[in-house]
Amino acid sequence: MLDLARVKIHLKVDDDEEDALILGYLESAKSHVAMHCDRVLVETDPVEPEQMGLTPDVEQAILLLVGHWYANREAVVVGTISSATPLAVERLLWYRKRF
Template structure:
């Protein structure tokens, strides 16, 4: 089960009018969710608990940003110079990061 539903990701990447990429988008959701879990040093269950049964809204947005980026940039290199929006991912993920292990 993904923490962000496929329909929301499809709207985010402007792919809500076709289904050809649904399996790929679902794969990206799972990978982005794992990225957020790793970045916060928390399990999916811990993050679901923090959000009362859902990922907190800030972490859902992080999943959308990561999955959307991967959908639009499918290769490891780009011919266009790109720059990260300052603090975007850190601002979304940092409040949920566990700094010490149990």
């Protein structure tokens, strides 16, 4: 189950100062994954064809998104060579996307 405590462990955050920010990233990441896969995220089993359960790979994709957004809060990084940030999110979700 993805809750604030688990996400904070993933982010290695010990205090409560940014809980609201982290929760916002978590909800946004869930929404992003659902839209990316064109399905509704559910925490129950079994799931209907238009639904997608929070399986370990889906949870990991969400955690990776939250971690990326938490570490990279701006669209541009100044003082470095610009490059795309590699993410495993698409690979974790590619087979779940409805075509």
